[in-house]
Amino acid sequence: MSDIIEKNDSPEPTEASKVAAFGGPAAEAAAVEVPAYMPRRTIGQLLRGELGFVPVLVTLLIIVAYFQIVTGGIFLSPENLSNLVGQIAYFGILGLGVIMVLLLGEIDLSLASVAVLCSIIMAALSERAGVPAWLAILVALLAGAVIGFINGFFVAVLRVPSFIVTLAGSIGYAGLLLHLLNGQATLIINNPFILAIAGSAQSFLPNVPGVVLPALAVLLYAAGLVVSYVRRRRAGLRTSSLLWLVARIVIAAALVMGAVAVFYSYQGVPYSTALFFGLIALFWLILTKTPFGRHIYAVGGNAEAARRAGINVVAIRIAAFTLCSTLAAVGGIVLASRGNAVASAVDSTLLLNAIAAAVIGGVSLFGGRGSAWAIVLGVLIIGSIINGLALLNQTVDVSEMVEGVVLLVAVTADALVRRAQARTGR
Amino acid sequence: MAENVTPAVGEMSSPLPEQPPGGEPRLRLRGISKSFGAVRALSKVDFEVYAGEVVGLVGDNGAGKSTLIKVISGVGPADEGEIFVEGQKVNIPNPQAATRLGIETVYQDLALCDNLDVVANLFLGREEVSFLQSLDEVDMEKRGLHVLQGLEVKIPSVRSVVATLSGGQRQSVAVAKSILRQAKVVLLDEPTAALGVAQTRQVLHLIRRLREQGLAVVVISHNLADVFEVVDRVIVLRLGRRVGTFDIKTTTPEQIVAAITGAEFGALMATNGAANDTSGGR
Numbered sequence: 001m002s003d004i005i006e007k008n009d010s011p012e013p014t015e016a017s018k019v020a021a022f023g024g025p026a027a028e029a030a031a032v033e034v035p036a037y038m039p040r041r042t043i044g045q046l047l048r049g050e051l052g053f054v055p056v057l058v059t060l061l062i063i064v065a066y067f068q069i070v071t072g073g074i075f076l077s078p079e080n081l082s083n084l085v086g087q088i089a090y091f092g093i094l095g096l097g098v099i100m101v102l103l104l105g106e107i108d109l110s111l112a113s114v115a116v117l118c119s120i121i122m123a124a125l126s127e128r129a130g131v132p133a134w135l136a137i138l139v140a141l142l143a144g145a146v147i148g149f150i151n152g153f154f155v156a157v158l159r160v161p162s163f164i165v166t167l168a169g170s171i172g173y174a175g176l177l178l179h180l181l182n183g184q185a186t187l188i189i190n191n192p193f194i195l196a197i198a199g200s201a202q203s204f205l206p207n208v209p210g211v212v213l214p215a216l217a218v219l220l221y222a223a224g225l226v227v228s229y230v231r232r233r234r235a236g237l238r239t240s241s242l243l244w245l246v247a248r249i250v251i252a253a254a255l256v257m258g259a260v261a262v263f264y265s266y267q268g269v270p271y272s273t274a275l276f277f278g279l280i281a282l283f284w285l286i287l288t289k290t291p292f293g294r295h296i297y298a299v300g301g302n303a304e305a306a307r308r309a310g311i312n313v314v315a316i317r318i319a320a321f322t323l324c325s326t327l328a329a330v331g332g333i334v335l336a337s338r339g340n341a342v343a344s345a346v347d348s349t350l351l352l353n354a355i356a357a358a359v360i361g362g363v364s365l366f367g368g369r370g371s372a373w374a375i376v377l378g379v380l381i382i383g384s385i386i387n388g389l390a391l392l393n394q395t396v397d398v399s400e401m402v403e404g405v406v407l408l409v410a411v412t413a414d415a416l417v418r419r420a421q422a423r424t425g426r
Numbered sequence: 427m428a429e430n431v432t433p434a435v436g437e438m439s440s441p442l443p444e445q446p447p448g449g450e451p452r453l454r455l456r457g458i459s460k461s462f463g464a465v466r467a468l469s470k471v472d473f474e475v476y477a478g479e480v481v482g483l484v485g486d487n488g489a490g491k492s493t494l495i496k497v498i499s500g501v502g503p504a505d506e507g508e509i510f511v512e513g514q515k516v517n518i519p520n521p522q523a524a525t526r527l528g529i530e531t532v533y534q535d536l537a538l539c540d541n542l543d544v545v546a547n548l549f550l551g552r553e554e555v556s557f558l559q560s561l562d563e564v565d566m567e568k569r570g571l572h573v574l575q576g577l578e579v580k581i582p583s584v585r586s587v588v589a590t591l592s593g594g595q596r597q598s599v600a601v602a603k604s605i606l607r608q609a610k611v612v613l614l615d616e617p618t619a620a621l622g623v624a625q626t627r628q629v630l631h632l633i634r635r636l637r638e639q640g641l642a643v644v645v646i647s648h649n650l651a652d653v654f655e656v657v658d659r660v661i662v663l664r665l666g667r668r669v670g671t672f673d674i675k676t677t678t679p680e681q682i683v684a685a686i687t688g689a690e691f692g693a694l695m696a697t698n699g700a701a702n703d704t705s706g707g708r
Contacts, residue, residue: 032574033583231564237571238583289560291553294542298550301541308521308537309551368541 033238052362052417056377059406063381067388075388078266085263086198088383089272090115090335094354095361095375096279097327100320102358103287103300105367106155106162110147110169112351114325115332116342117177118144122333123342124180126191133193137333144329145322147173152321156314162321174346181344188341197271197337204268211264213274214256217281222249272334279327284372296320300367349400356403357382360410364417381406450513452477452642453498453529453611458507460493467493468504469666475611475642480633482653482674483646485663486686491646494663495613498644499531500524511610530604531613537600540589544581545570547588548603573602577635594625598632611642618652630656650679664688 067075074080094111101108122140125131131139147169154165181187189195196202205213225245232239239245263269287293298306299316307313331354336342361378363370382403389399451474460468468490475481485491496502498509500518509516511527518524524531538547545563548570556562570584579598581591588596597617604612614633618626633656636643647653653660654674662670662685670685683689 032571032579032581034580228564232567235564235568237564237567238585291555291559291561294546294550294553294561297542298539298546301539305537305539306550308533310522310525311551368539 053374053377055413056360056362056381056410060377060381060384063384063388067384067391071388071391074391075384078262080387080391081262082266082270084383084387085273085276086270086338087387088379089198089270089276090331090338091350091353091357091382092276092375092379093279093331093334094328094350095357095379096276096283096372097324097331098355098358099363099370099372099375100283100296100324100327101162102355102363102365103296103367103370104317104320105300105365106317106320107355107365108151108162108166108321108324108328109351110151110166110173111324111328111331111354112346112348113170113173113177114144114147114328115335115350116346117147117173117180117332118329119332119336120177120180120187120342122194123187123189123336126194127187127189133191136191137194140333141326141329144326144332148322148325148328149318151325152318155321156317170351177346178344181342184344186341186343189336194333194337195340197275198334199337199340203271203337205271205274207268210269210274211260214260214269218249218253218256221252225249272338275330275334279330280372280375283323287372292316292319297368300369302368352407353382353403356407356410359414360406362414364414365411366414449476451475451510452512454510454513455494455498456508456510458494458497458504458509460497460502460504467666468497471507471663471666471668473498473661473668475644477610477642478637478640479659480637480643480645480657482657482660483644483663484648484650484653484660484682484686488665489663489686490666491663492615493666495531495615495644495646498524498529498611498613500529525607528608528610529613530607530609530611531615532597532600532604532617533615537603538588538596541587543587544574544584544591544599547599548573548606550603552607569606570602573605574598576639577602577605577632579632592625593621594628597621597625597629601632601636605636605639605641609641611644612636613644613646615646616648617645618647618649626652650682653682654679662686 064075094115098108098111118140121143122136125136125139126133151162151165151169154160155162189199192200204210225248229239229242229245260269263273287296295306295311295316298309298311299313303313306316335350357375357378358370359365359378360381361370361374361376363374385402385406386399389402453473453475455471455473458468458471458473459466471490471494473483473494483491483494493502497504497507498518500521500523503519509518511529516523516527518527518529521531539550542550545567549566554562554566554569556565567584574581574584577598579595579602581595581599588599591599601612601614617629617633621629630652633643633645637658645653645657657674660670660672660674660677660682661668662672662682664686665688669688670682672682672685
């Protein structure tokens, strides 16, 4: 009996693997990695795994196609697309922040209040106290970081559920910002530096950096892929096919330069868009290429295993909340600049749009799963719905109902994936 | 660096050590006692495991197996008693101390992050970095492959997410992780529980490879069939005392069951010369 089992599951060393035992790493890869052991997966399983973004992408394409047809071609015009990316940048940045805590399986409901509070701190310093714009922005970012640290402290050290901590924060900071505004309903921003971020005719990258920066980003990405390919080849490790490597570079270049071309056929690349994508790229690098990022995924996946592996789980949680609230501050500053003013009322859709964008993009609410790039698909879907319905002269009521349905579908899909993985996982 | 972690592949398949092996034990416990309130969980227990040896630690529920493992792994230090690693008296007040001493415990479910791939799990908490603190994936993958091959582990790909692996493969990855941490003593807590027949076979093979690599291995198991297949010596605990040590070659499962349950213990002692009792006489 045992012979049969051995053959099925742990084969006796074959000639090849005996030779491999004395060979280099190339032979080791061959001896350890048996691709035939990979269970054959159905299309459904692939869609729940690495191809999980495809349904989201298809949804986006359907939404875009629909609005393109019913608006008679206005939706995809360069002018409207520039307008659209201007509308999504600020809550996209908030959504990027919420990804950091979602990856831990936590939530931050204080995002919107923190964003508005920090923008008010900036506006009050610059407009009332005459502090230089850069210093006002720095203080606002620091305030965001401190708030995030406090949130993280309560969640990680005192073990209070993040839902409650940040709900309390959301209420408390909304009160604090009213206090800071001192009864004033809106505070107009006149500082040209702050307005230039997203709220003036000059809020576009100059021509040369507008083309060179995206091109440089694509080049760096391509170089990174090629270097990693060559290093893996030299080390005798398995590599993806050369064709796939080239395809990835071509797709990235086409997407980025295509977008730049669209922007330039209107007014150029907006600062806020450049900032949004720059932050995504930065956080993608942090999450995937550094030990810190890996530890975030580890804590989100299995906090106990991470603790036993010697990871400081408390520090990781505090850091994630701090980054989240700092990004909220960035989003708040962009929002204030775009509106040329800060208001005492916190827009209730701001928080929900940010969280919805992250979840629709494929970041799991249960932790450990999702990429920084997920936010792009999420904000594009939500932004397209808002923008398209506005073009059709539909009011907020319709747009919010549609958004609600899309969000529910996304969260349901996430829950189903998680259940399916738990079933097949062991 | 990888060469320090695992012995060269060619040196394997040394003959089994003599039973019991001579020389200084890799890990030795003397007079370990531990109480939880009025309950005496361990009472003057001695324990030893030698390099290149697999010791099975068996006993009924409540016999003190888990308590003893917690003492060794630093999770629950003993009230009294001494611990020696390679002849040196040591203290193990916490899990970090155990890791520093080269004592690694492989728990069944708590060891791995399902959402990370095999390499990420192997190096979790001690990632290798190159310039700008970026992860050195190529080097980690090379070292990971080296260790996995030393254990003759077969997986679809070291870039598979752990959630997609079978129970046996997961156990193998967890063990490989402890070897990458330069383990000298590996404690396996119920390594074959909840595994299928084929996967159990895989894990037993893995345990033999650990022995061949010169590690001291302790297997806690309820499954006597598995124990008989892979261990060299069996240490039986009953009600917090070590009631017997059996050389697996000269023992039958019935004798061990008798020792575990305490049935006709005295009669067995009289007839079984191989059992060298250490504390039953008290």
